[in-house]
Amino acid sequence: MQQFDSDINCVELYGGVGTIGLHVSDMVASLLSSDENPNNSRCFYDSVRALPPDIQSRLVYRQLNAADMVSSDPELFKKCQVLIVDPPRKGLDDEVVHYLCKEGWKTMKLVVYVSCGFQAFQRDCDMLLKSGKWRVEFAEGYLLFPGSDAIETLAFFVPLV
Secondary structure, eight states: OOOOOTTOEEEEESOTTTTTGGGGGGGSSEEEEEESOTTHHHHHHHHHTTSOHHHHTTEEEEEOOHHHHHHHOHHHHHSOSEEEEOOOTTOSOHHHHHHHHHTGGGTOSEEEEEESOHHHHHHHHHHHHHTTSEEEEEEEEEEOSTTSOOEEEEEEEEEOO
16 A cells, blocks of 8 residues: 655545544645535534544535535645545546546545445446556455345545656
């Protein structure tokens, strides 16, 4: 695995209440988490308040869907080195995949993809690989809900540069 320094700027799309992003907040210079659900911001900031003050100041939540995040703030993504995505079963929005294939690979060092829908993950993975800009560094399935057949896929994509 590639090692990163603490100057990493991280964006989390489809972030929900920040469950994944907040777990890496002590390892990044900044984290912007986003989701379209208007109720998630309060939960995100409730969790942030439980963290040390020096970490709290690095964390921001934006109520915006992933497609709008990618298209509305190009400067943010030019500074983003790590992108965390945890899309719903339908997978990544077309705008997110398009961005990763056309621009995102230039500045990002890592895309962390957590998938609850394997068919959508497979489609998104194929598009990223076919772009010739990304490769899979790691991928593994996890049974997070014992007694169910819900498999979560965790994959790390790194640019081919």
